[in-house]
Amino acid sequence: MPLNCSSLAARVPHVSGSGRVINKFTPNHVGSLFFIHHQNPSKYIVSLSNFNQSCSSSTMEDQRNLRVAASEPEKYYKELDVAVRAVQMACALCQRVQDSLISKTNGQVQSKDDNSPVTVADWSVQATVSWLLSKSFGRKNVSIIAEEDVQKLSEADASGLLAAVVNTVNECLAEAPRFGLEGPNMALGASEVLEAISHCNSTGGPTGRFWTLDPVDGTLGFVRGDQYAVALALIEDGEVVLGVLGCPNYPMRKEWLSYHHRYHRIITKLTPPTSESWDKGFVTYATKGSGKAWMQPLLHANKKLVWPNSARPVQVSSIDDPASATFCEPVEKANSSHSFTAGLAHTMGLRKQPLRVYSMVKYAAIARGDAEIFMKFARAGYKEKIWDHAAGVVIIEEAGGVVTDARGHPLDFSKGIYLEGLDRGIIASAGAKLHEKIISAVDASWDSSSL
Numbered sequence: 001m002p003l004n005c006s007s008l009a010a011r012v013p014h015v016s017g018s019g020r021v022i023n024k025f026t027p028n029h030v031g032s033l034f035f036i037h038h039q040n041p042s043k044y045i046v047s048l049s050n051f052n053q054s055c056s057s058s059t060m061e062d063q064r065n066l067r068v069a070a071s072e073p074e075k076y077y078k079e080l081d082v083a084v085r086a087v088q089m090a091c092a093l094c095q096r097v098q099d100s101l102i103s104k105t106n107g108q109v110q111s112k113d114d115n116s117p118v119t120v121a122d123w124s125v126q127a128t129v130s131w132l133l134s135k136s137f138g139r140k141n142v143s144i145i146a147e148e149d150v151q152k153l154s155e156a157d158a159s160g161l162l163a164a165v166v167n168t169v170n171e172c173l174a175e176a177p178r179f180g181l182e183g184p185n186m187a188l189g190a191s192e193v194l195e196a197i198s199h200c201n202s203t204g205g206p207t208g209r210f211w212t213l214d215p216v217d218g219t220l221g222f223v224r225g226d227q228y229a230v231a232l233a234l235i236e237d238g239e240v241v242l243g244v245l246g247c248p249n250y251p252m253r254k255e256w257l258s259y260h261h262r263y264h265r266i267i268t269k270l271t272p273p274t275s276e277s278w279d280k281g282f283v284t285y286a287t288k289g290s291g292k293a294w295m296q297p298l299l300h301a302n303k304k305l306v307w308p309n310s311a312r313p314v315q316v317s318s319i320d321d322p323a324s325a326t327f328c329e330p331v332e333k334a335n336s337s338h339s340f341t342a343g344l345a346h347t348m349g350l351r352k353q354p355l356r357v358y359s360m361v362k363y364a365a366i367a368r369g370d371a372e373i374f375m376k377f378a379r380a381g382y383k384e385k386i387w388d389h390a391a392g393v394v395i396i397e398e399a400g401g402v403v404t405d406a407r408g409h410p411l412d413f414s415k416g417i418y419l420e421g422l423d424r425g426i427i428a429s430a431g432a433k434l435h436e437k438i439i440s441a442v443d444a445s446w447d448s449s450s451l
């Protein structure tokens with residue numbers, strides 16, 4: 001079989017036509033140069049040996065990468081690959097549901113016991129991702145902690161809601177082949193959908209492996225037509241080892257991030273759909289210890305895109321002067337004290353207005369260099385949940401940033417559902433220098449605060 005771009009691309013999920021040149025193939029390759037991204041070198045090597053081609057590396061660094069890749073296959077490759085595809089599918093699902101929520105306002109938003117909102121999208125994403133992980137890795141090998149449960153869906157008067165969830169899940173899973181995943185042979189029934197949701201009943205802890213999923217983070221933003229995220233992470237022996245964040249409404253012009261509430265209207269009126277797939281939304285991801293974080297466009301946003309999807313690296317901002325830094329925080333005052341962060345901003349000499357954005361999109365904004373600081377100080381007694389942070393933490397760290405609690409201690413994902421022991425609040429920043437300044441500012445003002 002001749003080695004050419006399409007035959008190799010068919011075997012190597014992340015190959016694209018726009019990466020860095022790392023190899024010349026000789027003697028029989030078709031086309032003079034091949035372009036490849038670096039996040040999957042091990043697969044790449046497998047393909048080369050299958051084809052029995054010789055290759056010459058273009059730089060010393062590439063030769064080193066190739067040797068490393070050949071001797072040490074990338075850990076969590078398969079998990080990352082499935083997780084990225086599943087989050088891509090979840091983003092497609094969410095966009096469909098958000099469009100229908102906004103155009104119809106037909107009451108598909110429910111309230112949970114704590115009065116927080118939940119929608120068809122939250123349950124449907126949880127069922128879909130749970131089903132896809134079980135399909136890919138075997139149900140008994142997959143443990144998941146996720147936000148939603150089936151209680152409300154199982155109530156006697158919830159048959160309409162359950163039917164909407166079942167439809168939404170099946171509509172999404174029918175698209176699985178386009179994302180390179182296997183869907184069900186026939187549409188799932190209500191009991192299978194409920195089973196997939198309630199399979200997410202892991203309690204986490206310090207040993208073993210489990211996934212953590214926030215099917216829709218920032219549900220309030222979601223129902224308001226604004227920012228939200230789909231967050232999936234894998235935790236092994238208490239450490240987040242990979243994270244994937246889908247941010248379907250993230251504008252490629254970062255100034256639009258702060259246009260919340262009016263965002264949806266503006267983005268749909270001012271930017272007609274074009275062939276440019278980067279106008280809005282992406283999936284960002286990283287594997288612990290890789291030193292790289294990636295971002296790829298949403299597949300469904302551009303019907304012309306098929307898997308393998310292309311990715312590009314993301315990096316935190318190099319700004320370390322607070323005067324030029326942008327800080328982001330939750331939109332809702334109830335979720336984080338705006339007055340305390342305003343005081344910190346003043347003390348540190350931050351000049352810019354806070355960027356208030358719903359959901360873990362804030363983590364994505366730091367990872368891709370659109371903001372430098374994220375601060376969250378929840379009211380005393382509120383316990384942060386692991387699914388609200390796990391994916392964002394590993395992505396920021398691999399993009400070059402720092403995430404700790406507001407005392408400077410790492411977040412502890414080994415204690416079950418909650419980030420037990422979290423001190424004061426959460427700080428993420430683009431680098432150690434900025435980070436230290438924030439922790440010092442918190443130290444200086446904590447005792448006089450009412451938190």
Ligand SMILES: Nc1ncnc2c1ncn2[C@@H]1O[C@H](COP(=O)(O)OS(=O)(=O)O)[C@@H](OP(=O)(O)O)[C@H]1O
Nearest residue numbers: 216217218219330331332334335357358359378382
């Ligand atoms: N009282 C209180 N204090 C602190 N945090 C809370 C609180 N209530 C909820 N939550 C969690 O906040 C998640 C959304 O967080 P955000 O940072 O995006 O806040 S905001 O929506 O921008 O205000 C939100 O996630 P989702 O439920 O997935 O939307 C909640 O897990």
Ligand SMILES: [Mg+2]
Nearest residue numbers: 214217218388
């Ligand atoms: Mg959440």
Ligand SMILES: [Mg+2]
Nearest residue numbers: 147214216217
């Ligand atoms: Mg949620």
Ligand SMILES: [Mg+2]
Nearest residue numbers: 116117147219
């Ligand atoms: Mg919620």
